Amino acid sequence: xxxxxxxxxxxxxxxxxxxxxxxxxxxxxxxxxxxxxxxxxxxxxxxxxxxxxxxxxxxxxxxxxxxxxxxxxxxxxxxxxxxxxxxxxxxxxxxxxxxxxxxxxxxxxxxxxxxxxxxxxxxxxxxxxxxxxxxxxxxxxxxxxxxxxxxxxxxxxxxxxxxxxxxxxxxxxxxxxxxxxxxxxxxxxxxxxxxxxxxxxxxxxxxxxxxxxxxxxxxxxxxxxxxxxxxxxxxxxxxxxxxxxxxxxxxxxxxxxxxxxxxxxxxxxxxxxxxxxxxxxxxxxxxxxxxxxxxxxxxxxxxxxxxxxxxxxxxxxxxxxxxxxxxxxxxxxxxxxxxxxxxxxxxxxxxxxxxxxxxxxxxxxxxxxxxxxxxxxxxxxxxxxxxxx
Amino acid sequence: xxxxxxxxxxxxxxxxxxxxxxxxxxxxxxxxxxxxxxxxxxxxxxxxxxxxxxxxxxxxxxxxxxxxxxxxxxxxxxxxxxxxxxxxxxxxxxxxxxxxxxxxxxxxxxxxxxxxxxxxxxxxxxxxxxxxxxxxxxxxxxxxxxxxxxxxxxxxxxxxxxxxxx
Numbered sequence: 260x261x262x263x264x265x266x267x268x269x270x271x272x273x274x275x276x277x278x279x280x281x282x283x284x285x286x287x288x289x290x291x292x293x294x295x296x297x298x299x300x301x302x303x304x305x306x307x308x309x310x311x312x313x314x315x316x317x318x319x320x321x322x323x324x325x326x327x328x329x330x331x332x333x334x335x336x337x338x339x340x341x342x343x344x345x346x347x348x349x350x351x352x353x354x355x356x357x358x359x360x361x362x363x364x365x366x367x368x369x370x371x372x373x374x375x376x377x378x379x380x381x382x383x384x385x386x387x388x389x390x391x392x393x394x395x396x397x398x399x400x401x402x403x404x405x406x407x408x409x410x411x412x413x414x415x416x417x418x419x420x421x422x423x424x425x426x427x428x429x430x431x432x433x434x435x436x437x438x439x440x441x442x443x444x445x446x447x448x449x450x451x452x453x454x455x456x457x458x459x460x461x462x463x464x465x466x467x468x469x470x471x472x473x474x475x476x477x478x479x480x481x482x483x484x485x486x487x488x489x490x491x492x493x494x495x496x497x498x499x500x501x502x503x504x505x506x507x508x509x510x511x512x513x514x515x516x517x518x519x520x521x522x523x524x525x526x527x528x529x530x531x532x533x534x535x536x537x538x539x540x541x542x543x544x545x546x547x548x549x550x551x552x553x554x555x556x557x558x559x560x561x562x563x564x565x566x567x568x569x570x571x572x573x574x575x576x577x578x579x580x581x582x583x584x585x586x587x588x589x590x591x592x593x594x595x596x597x598x599x600x601x602x603x604x605x606x607x608x609x610x611x612x613x614x615x616x617x618x619x620x621x622x623x624x625x626x627x628x629x630x631x632x633x634x635x636x637x638x639x640x641x642x643x644x645x646x647x648x
Numbered sequence: 649x650x651x652x653x654x655x656x657x658x659x660x661x662x663x664x665x666x667x668x669x670x671x672x673x674x675x676x677x678x679x680x681x682x683x684x685x686x687x688x689x690x691x692x693x694x695x696x697x698x699x700x701x702x703x704x705x706x707x708x709x710x711x712x713x714x715x716x717x718x719x720x721x722x723x724x725x726x727x728x729x730x731x732x733x734x735x736x737x738x739x740x741x742x743x744x745x746x747x748x749x750x751x752x753x754x755x756x757x758x759x760x761x762x763x764x765x766x767x768x769x770x771x772x773x774x775x776x777x778x779x780x781x782x783x784x785x786x787x788x789x790x791x792x793x794x795x796x797x798x799x800x801x802x803x804x805x806x807x808x809x810x811x812x813x814x
Contacts, residue, residue, distance in 0.1 A: 294677075295726065295729060296680070296729065297679060303680060313728060323723075323725055324723060324725050324726050325680070325681065325721065325723060325726075326723060326725070327756050327758050327761060327762050328756070328759040328762070329719055330759045331759070331760065332758065332759055334757065335758065343755065344755055345754065347681070347682055350681060350682035350685065351685065394685075409692055410692060410693075410694060412691060413688065413689055413692045413693035413694075414695070416689075416693075417689070417693060417695055417714050430686075430782065431682055431685070431686070431780055432682070432779065432780075611688065621714055628652075633661050643681075644681055644682070
């Protein structure tokens with residue numbers, strides 16, 4: 260199998276780098292500092308890389324430049340106020356951040372959202388996934404030197420953001436999910452417009468297929484770069500598309516579906532066996548297409564009925580603990596809520612995907628060449644707010 | 649050079665100088681959080697297209713920039729870097745503070761790690777409110793800044809109140 264050969268090659272390269280450092284020690288090492296800010300990124304991350312020639316000996320991520328103290332702030336907010344705050348964790352797919360928190364609170368209160376609310380939640384969840392991954396599809400090409408895909412990505416992302424704005428009133432931060440349902444129903448004519456937007460998303464994916472995936476320069480810079488074998492990926496706790504592109508068939512939408520309508524439609528989890536940077540791009544590209552299909556199917560089958568369950572006016576969550584995780588655009592995101600029967604949570608632990616995905620950087624950057632740092636980091640796709648919280 | 653600094657520059661020449669400065673702003677983007685994406689939308693997206701206002705994005709270094717857009721949450725860990733960025737920029741320089749976080753701390757007003765407003769560190773010329781502001785709001789802020797530059801008298805550069813987009 261191809262993966263084992265690449266794995267072995269990577270291992271040999273790492274060993275060779277180690278041997279050169281340990282035995283020869285003639286060359287002088289160099290330390291370069293990447294970050295904390297770069298004009299092409301949103302968010303701040305610093306990487307301290309020690310180099311031997313053009314090979315990286317070690318690379319340490321320095322985090323905390325975006326730390327805003329979410330877990331502490333949730334302790335002094337009430338439950339509806341927390342939703343406003345946690346929108347801003349993963350700022351590209353905001354609605355997806357609210358869902359696990361609301362689901363956990365609903366679990367504690369023993370409330371179930373009506374059927375229609377469940378469907379609309381799932382639709383918005385997938386729309387924010389599309390908005391998130393479209394950005395990645397353009398952004399990774401920018402990091403590798405092709406700027407046209409970014410123009411395409413920002414152009415087509417607007418159509419998805421328009422649809423989110425039409426329902427929720429916010430382009431970025433919807434703050435739309437409520438305990439027991441949703442704030443509002445869908446506006447008139449929204450379903451038809453969303454289907455048109457999904458057609459645009461599919462066209463965008465085809466364009467990316469032509470522009471990026473078939474591009475020889477892109478392939479040479481991505482194929483075989485930054486290979487993560489499935490065992491290592493599992494050990495480091497990767498999740499989301501990063502794990503699926505290592506060949507592990509794991510998707511919380513299918514495996515642990517709580518309170519969302521994924522089990523009522525027909526869809527597919529995409530995986531790739533290679534585990535390199537190209538696989539990560541490819542898997543996300545297919546996921547965007549799949550998300551567009553999911554949205555279309557859900558909109559076809561959307562049931563009527565109320566959008567809000569019976570919820571007391573002042574929300575007090577009974578004593579208890581709950582952990583709910585969902586498959587967010589970046590990977591597994593979960594909230595562990597400890598409630599003491601108050602209007603606000605006593606303690607919230609936020610498990611965000613980027614933080615766990617980041618832990619593999621020191622391992623994966625060892626022994627690679629300097630230009631490959633950019634490829635690998637871009638293909639791992641961190642949202643820095645999700646990383647530092 | 650003495651003419652410009654002493655403020656004895658003739659009026660038609662001031663007009664011409666300001667006109668050329670107004671439409672050739674080189675904007676350094678200091679994207680820190682969510683607002684950075686709206687800034688990127690304003691720059692990269694064909695729908696908003698900041699370049700039609702005469703603002704050029706992506707300078708290689710702050711040493712070439714005329715204008716910096718601080719967009720997003722400035723944390724205490726990041727604050728020294730922001731100050732250093734501003735010190736590296738050549739005069740005349742302008743600062744746009746984009747979004748509630750950069751204006752005053754925004755939703756993190758009681759957080760232990762967030763700087764409550766970038767104006768505690770560097771002087772701000774334009775405040776763009778919103779969380780995050782739409783790209784149109786940033787464009788409005790830039791148009792107002794351009795008007796300010798057009799009417800600027802070299803002798804009184806440092807007086808006057810900052811602009812707040814409303």
